[in-house]
Amino acid sequence: MEVAALFAVTLLLGALVVLVALAVGRRKEEIREEIEQAAEFAAIGGVAKGPASKKPKQEKQRSRKDKPSQHTFSHQLLAASLKSHSANVTCLDFSSNGKYLASCAEDRTVRIWSTKDFLDREHKCLRANVDLDYATLVRFSPDSRAFITWLANGDTIRIFKMIKKEDGTFSFKASSEDFPQKHKAPILNIGIAETGKFIMTASTDTSIYIWDLKGDVLASINTNQITNSYAAVSPCGRFVASCGFTPDVKVWEVCFGKGGEFKEVARAFDLKGHSAGVHAFAFSNDSRRMVTVSKDGTWKLWNTDVEYKKQQDPYLLKTVPCVSSEGSLVALSPDGRVVAISDGCNVAMYSAATGQLEEELHGVHSEEINDLRFDINGRFLVCSGDKAIRVFHNTPGYRAAIRDMQDMLKKAQNEAMKQRLQQQIRDAQSSLDTVLAAPVD
Numbered sequence: 001m002e003v004a005a006l007f008a009v010t011l012l013l014g015a016l017v018v019l020v021a022l023a024v025g026r027r028k029e030e031i032r033e034e035i036e037q038a039a040e041f042a043a044i045g046g047v048a049k050g051p052a053s054k055k056p057k058q059e060k061q062r063s064r065k066d067k068p069s070q071h072t073f074s075h076q077l078l079a080a081s082l083k084s085h086s087a088n089v090t091c092l093d094f095s096s097n098g099k100y101l102a103s104c105a106e107d108r109t110v111r112i113w114s115t116k117d118f119l120d121r122e123h124k125c126l127r128a129n130v131d132l133d134y135a136t137l138v139r140f141s142p143d144s145r146a147f148i149t150w151l152a153n154g155d156t157i158r159i160f161k162m163i164k165k166e167d168g169t170f171s172f173k174a175s176s177e178d179f180p181q182k183h184k185a186p187i188l189n190i191g192i193a194e195t196g197k198f199i200m201t202a203s204t205d206t207s208i209y210i211w212d213l214k215g216d217v218l219a220s221i222n223t224n225q226i227t228n229s230y231a232a233v234s235p236c237g238r239f240v241a242s243c244g245f246t247p248d249v250k251v252w253e254v255c256f257g258k259g260g261e262f263k264e265v266a267r268a269f270d271l272k273g274h275s276a277g278v279h280a281f282a283f284s285n286d287s288r289r290m291v292t293v294s295k296d297g298t299w300k301l302w303n304t305d306v307e308y309k310k311q312q313d314p315y316l317l318k319t320v321p322c323v324s325s326e327g328s329l330v331a332l333s334p335d336g337r338v339v340a341i342s343d344g345c346n347v348a349m350y351s352a353a354t355g356q357l358e359e360e361l362h363g364v365h366s367e368e369i370n371d372l373r374f375d376i377n378g379r380f381l382v383c384s385g386d387k388a389i390r391v392f393h394n395t396p397g398y399r400a401a402i403r404d405m406q407d408m409l410k411k412a413q414n415e416a417m418k419q420r421l422q423q424q425i426r427d428a429q430s431s432l433d434t435v436l437a438a439p440v441d
Helices: 002-045 051-066 395-411 415-437
Strands: 078-082 089-094 100-105 109-114 125-129 135-140 146-151 156-164 170-174 187-192 199-203 207-211 217-222 228-233 239-244 248-256 262-272 278-283 289-294 298-303 315-321 330-332 338-343 346-351 357-361 371-374 380-384 389-393
Touching: 089 371, 089 380, 100 135, 125 170, 135 187, 146 187, 187 228, 199 228, 207 228, 207 239, 217 262, 228 278, 239 278, 248 278, 278 330, 289 330, 298 338, 330 371, 338 371, 338 380, 338 395, 346 380, 346 395, 357 395, 395 415
Parallel strands: 089 135
Antiparallel strands: 078 389, 089 100, 100 109, 109 125, 135 146, 146 156, 156 170, 187 199, 199 207, 207 217, 228 239, 239 248, 248 262, 278 289, 289 298, 298 315, 330 338, 338 346, 346 357, 371 380, 380 389
């Protein structure tokens, strides 16, 4: 009996020692993360770093020796490489006020970058932690004071509020409840209408859900495209569109009453003309142009500024041969002047007016590009595909703007207009010359 009692006491003491060790280890990790995040906020807020900031720095230096080196890339048009994520970046989004770029990654964080720092040597960011999960998609709210994420393991949406502090930085507060789970297939994309009236989620089957901002489903759409390859909300916030196995893009209008109440989702128009499935599409900032890229080896530019309620179809403006593959993405600059297409790890940039290939960027990332988009001013093109975010100068956009202003100058009637255009041409040319004269890192 005494031996058995002694054995039981020994087991109990051993279990207690293990539990204490685990608790201490977990607390140490929490303290380390808190110190690291505090150091990041302090750096951006201009607060002097105290002794506590040395510890995460030392730990980072030690851990870097054990990590494989990041993919290196240099190019004349490369404005910046944003490298704070410790795992692959999964999604990017610009705020509608143009001030911020959000990025989410497999490192269980969302980073908020200041776009005004893109041309600086250092690129600071703020970090929001995604507890017990990580985000595969991120989208800013229309007022740029919140963002939504799609949780990889939770298969649902989580909303984060951005709370501005006195020093100008932000803290982040996750909503108390996530959206209910609805999708049965892997998610493709999410979006928030610029009107603030609805959220869209789309998956790889044929499902699209329209939600209110509280997490209630307003409507569901069956795209009838066998599989979806891409879906998005238009910048104007009126339309939802999808493409997939079939060679067309379908566009719906999400309709609300005068009092703001949801009415229906009504079919608006289709983009028909490709001979094979469509990989992806993009809208111009005013939703009056759309661009599509297809398995048929072409991209097409469309005029979508039509009276669709009178059965008027969009106009096909241009068809251009291109290299694309499964997973290719397309971006259209906000002014509709430049088309960018990803193919694996490469990016090609075209003039939307002429269809001419203007820039080719090879080996931008070590893995397939998973996001591609222009900032709201059309100055930069950004993409992700590994741990880094690449930011490129939109030189085709500068050239297109100069050409357009030169055409306007020829037609200008009064002297004031001529002088204004001449100054704008000089400014645009100076910006272009500065980019092209910069040394390649």
